[in-house]
Amino acid sequence: MRIESYIRENIKKMMPYSSARDEFKEASQDMIFIDANESPFDTGLNRYPDPQQGKVKQMLSEMKGVNPNQILLGNGSDEVLDLIFRVFCEPQKDTVIALPPTYGMYEVLANTNDVELINIPLDKNFQPNVEEILATQNKQTKILFLCSPNNPTANSFNSKKVEELIKGFEGIVVIDEAYIDFSKEESWLSRLSEFPNLIVTQTLSKAYGLAGIRLGICYASKEIITVLNKIKPPYNVNQLTQDTAAEALSNIDRVKRDIRKIIADRKQLTLELKTISFVERVFPSDANFLLVKVDDANQRYQQLVEKGIVVRNRSKQLLCENCLRITVGNYIENEELILVLMQLQ
Numbered sequence: 001m002r003i004e005s006y007i008r009e010n011i012k013k014m015m016p017y018s019s020a021r022d023e024f025k026e027a028s029q030d031m032i033f034i035d036a037n038e039s040p041f042d043t044g045l046n047r048y049p050d051p052q053q054g055k056v057k058q059m060l061s062e063m064k065g066v067n068p069n070q071i072l073l074g075n076g077s078d079e080v081l082d083l084i085f086r087v088f089c090e091p092q093k094d095t096v097i098a099l100p101p102t103y104g105m106y107e108v109l110a111n112t113n114d115v116e117l118i119n120i121p122l123d124k125n126f127q128p129n130v131e132e133i134l135a136t137q138n139k140q141t142k143i144l145f146l147c148s149p150n151n152p153t154a155n156s157f158n159s160k161k162v163e164e165l166i167k168g169f170e171g172i173v174v175i176d177e178a179y180i181d182f183s184k185e186e187s188w189l190s191r192l193s194e195f196p197n198l199i200v201t202q203t204l205s206k207a208y209g210l211a212g213i214r215l216g217i218c219y220a221s222k223e224i225i226t227v228l229n230k231i232k233p234p235y236n237v238n239q240l241t242q243d244t245a246a247e248a249l250s251n252i253d254r255v256k257r258d259i260r261k262i263i264a265d266r267k268q269l270t271l272e273l274k275t276i277s278f279v280e281r282v283f284p285s286d287a288n289f290l291l292v293k294v295d296d297a298n299q300r301y302q303q304l305v306e307k308g309i310v311v312r313n314r315s316k317q318l319l320c321e322n323c324l325r326i327t328v329g330n331y332i333e334n335e336e337l338i339l340v341l342m343q344l345q
C-alpha cells in the first residue's frame with residue numbers, strides 16, 4: 001500500500017512554513033536570538049516554544065517504544081484529527097467512514113472540511129460491521145475512524161475485526177484510543193510497524209487528568225507523520241502545555257494510581273447503579289464512563305439537573321435509546337449521584 005497515493009496533491013506540492021528557530025534547533029544557550037521578533041525581556045515565556053516538542057516526544061518515545069519521528073503532537077486530539085482530514089481528504093470529493101454511535105467530532109470535522117461522512121452503524125453488540133464497511137468503501141473513501149474504547153458505548157472493538165479492517169480497508173485507518181488507559185485491551189501502538197495505513201491517536205485529556213492543557217498525540221509511520229508535520233501550525237503546542245506534559249510524564253506513578261482508582265470506582269458505581277429500580281442496563285465499560293439505559297432518559301436527565309447533577313443524555317444517538325452517559329467522578333460525586341438516584345425511585 002502506497003501512502004503517497006492517498007495524500008492530496010496540493011499538500012504534496014506545498015512548501016511548509018519554516019519557523020525562525022527551525023535552523024538552529026541545536027544552537028547553544030549563549031547565542032543571541034534576534035531572529036523572531038520576540039521580546040528580549042525574560043518573562044519565562046518570552047520565547048516561542050519548540051515547534052517539534054522534542055522533550056515531550058522523547059519521553060513518549062521511551063514510554064511507548066515508538067521512534068520520535070513517528071509521533072505528532074497537537075492542540076488536543078481534535079487538532080490532530082483535523083490535520084488528518086486536511087492531509088488526506090479533498091473537499092467535496094473524498095469521503096470518510098464513521099461508525100455511529102460514536103464520537104461527534106468526526107462528523108463536525110468532516111463538515112468543516114466539506115468532506116462527506118458515511119455512517120455505518122455498529123451492530124447491536126456495538127461492534128463494527130466489517131463486511132459492510134469493506135463493501136461500502138471506494139476509491140474516494142480515504143479514512144475509516146475506529147474509536148476503541150468507543151464513546152459513548154464504552155466498549156472496545158473486537159481485535160480480530162479491527163485487524164480485518166486495517167488489512168482490508170484501502171485507505172487510512174484511525175484508531176482513536178482516547179480511553180485506552182482504562183481498558184483491559186492492549187493498545188494498537190504495539191502493532192504500528194505492521195500497518196503502514198494505521199494512525200493511533202491518544203490524549204492527555206482523560207487518564208492523565210490534563211484536559212485543560214490540550215495535548216493530543218498521534219502515532220503513525222514516519223511517512224504519515226512527516227506529511228502531518230508539514231501542514232501543522234508551527235507553534236501548535238504552547239510552552240505551558242509542553243512543560244506540564246513533561247512533568248506528568250515524569251510522574252507516571254501518579255497517573256497509574258489515578259487510573260487504578262477510576263477503574264475500581266467504575267466497578268463500584270456499576271454495582272450501585274444496577275440496584276436502582278429504573279436502571280435497565282449498565283453496559284460493560286472499558287473507559288472512565290458508563291453508558292446506562294434507564295426507563296426514560298429525558299425525564300431522568302432533567303431530574304438529575306434539578307438536583308445539581310449534569311450527565312450526558314445520549315438517547316438521541318443510534319442504538320442508545322434511553323441511555324445516559326455518566327462519567328466516573330470522585331468518591332463524593334459518585335455517592336451523591338447514587339443517593340439522588342435512590343431518592344428518585
Ligand SMILES: *Cc1c(COP(=O)(O)O)cnc(C)c1O
Nearest residue numbers: 076077078103151178203205216
Ligand atoms: C475525549 C475524547 C477525545 C479527546 O479529545 P482531546 O481533543 O484530546 O481532548 C478524543 N476522542 C474521543 C473519542 C474522546 O471521547
